[in-house]
Amino acid sequence: MNASSTNPSQTPVQTLGILGCGQLGRMSTEAAHALGLKVIVFGPDTNDGMAPPAAQVADGFIQADYTDTDALADFARQTDLVTLEFENVSPIALDTLSRLGVPVYPNKQALETFSNRLQEKTFFSTHGLPTVPFEALANLSDRAAVEAAVARIGTPCVLKTAGFGYDGKGQYRLDHPTDLAGVLEKAALDQPYIVESWVALAFEISVIGARTTLTQGGETQTAFYWPFLNHHRHHILDTTQWPAPVDATMAEAAQHLTNRILTLLDYRGLLCVEFFVTADGQLLINECAPRPHNSGHVTQHAAVCSQFEQHVRAVCGLPLSEPSLKPGIGGAAMVNLLGDHLPRNPDLNPDLNMNLTVDPVAWAASLPANSHGVWYGKASARPGRKMGHINVLAASPDEAVEQALAHRAALNTATPPTGTKPGSQAGSQPIG
DSSP: OEEEEOSOOOOOOSEEEEEOOSHHHHHHHHHHHHTTOEEEEEEOOOGGGSOOTTTTTSSEEEEOOTTOHHHHHHHHHHOSEEEESSSOOOHHHHHHHHHTTOOBSSOHHHHHHHTBHHHHHHHHHHTTOOBOOEEEESOSSOHHHHHHHHHHHOSSEEEEESBSOOTTTTEEEESSGGGHHHHHHHSOOSSOEEEEEOOOEEEEEEEEEEEEEOTTTOEEEEEEOOOEEEEEETTEEEEEEESOSOOHHHHHHHHHHHHHHHHHTTOOEEEEEEEEEETTOOEEEEEEESSOOGGGTTHHHHBSSOHHHHHHHHHHTOOOOOOSBOTTOOEEEEEEEEGGGSOBOTTTOTTTTOOBSSOHHHHHHTSOTTEEEEEOOOSOOOTTOEEEEEEEEESSHHHHHHHHHHHHHHGGGOOOOSSOOTTSGGGSSOOO
16 A cells, blocks of 8 residues: 545545445445445346345435436435446436535546446557557448458457447457458447457456545555456356466556556546456556456455455545455455356246255355355346355465365255245345
8 A cells, every 4th residue: 555645634424325236336335334334325226026236235225217316316315425336327327416516436537438448448548558459430330441440450359349348248259351241240330339459368367456535634545456367258257366376577567557547537446457468478458447346356255355345445535454365365266156157947937047946045154164155135047147256265376266166066066945935035145
């Protein structure tokens, strides 16, 4: 961590508002409660008839669309400060809260920059931050223009929607220029895209950093976690190992680039920066997430201060805490639990595939002491949907990920539930 003097003192936060009521909002709410704060969450989620994940643990829930200005005014009256669990929130929500005098962190500039791939890549290139070569396309309707951009970038390359893309959504790989015809048959043509060079990678890492202006004293503080090593499957994060096996030179370079972004945006809150690492050790920024990130879930049990607590501290102007691995732990790992990994009985609800044939509470309670299951409280276990994760602490990151994968595999042979209705509140709590 480091500190430098900047802004004047501000009023301490007592009630934190969160735009978004999914799993990130849930885990941030729990972290805020541990710091003695009240939390009100806002969002349109219905969770198939159950309370949304964050609403299950928050002190209040306003269920409304992000463009509902009356509901946002009610939200503003109940909160001292607002943060977000994801960046793709309507500008109407941000503008309404600003007009009502409620601070929102991270700031609007950061949220707008990182909610659109073109704006994000332009930000990187404008400020000399290393990233993958790319070109912008207003849309895909002008086939000649698309072909010309692909030719300039070269193949293999990736065609990506400029907005609303995550977990591989809106991405199309082109191994040869002739692949474009097939992509144009299935892609939405009337929206902006970028064409991005395909980079041969050694591996992928992420760095999570936090920056704040303290309420008491007004100085700026920053804190950075050692890089995380990430492995994806079908464009969705599958496993994270921490600490990543990189040397101090690479770790410090990645943290330095993260700090540059935080400073350029006068950032307040938590920021995750995803990096491609090439075979020759070059760092290329892939994208940023202005919020807690899936790769940082391992910090819930492995770090002195979790990413969720660090985020709450940062947005609320509280002193940042220690981002290091807990003493006595050699390494840790996180594996995601998707609907695909969970035993389901689709005959009970074929439309939703929602009824699990395993009791998640009993399953998590059966894990050994070094392993922790976290369940998000989503009613429907659909393929590709993030339902929870497993964190394992061990002598090394490799050992931890091996154990975590074994726990996940064992789910399909877990004991059927006894007395817990699938999707019930008892099966919806974070465990461990």
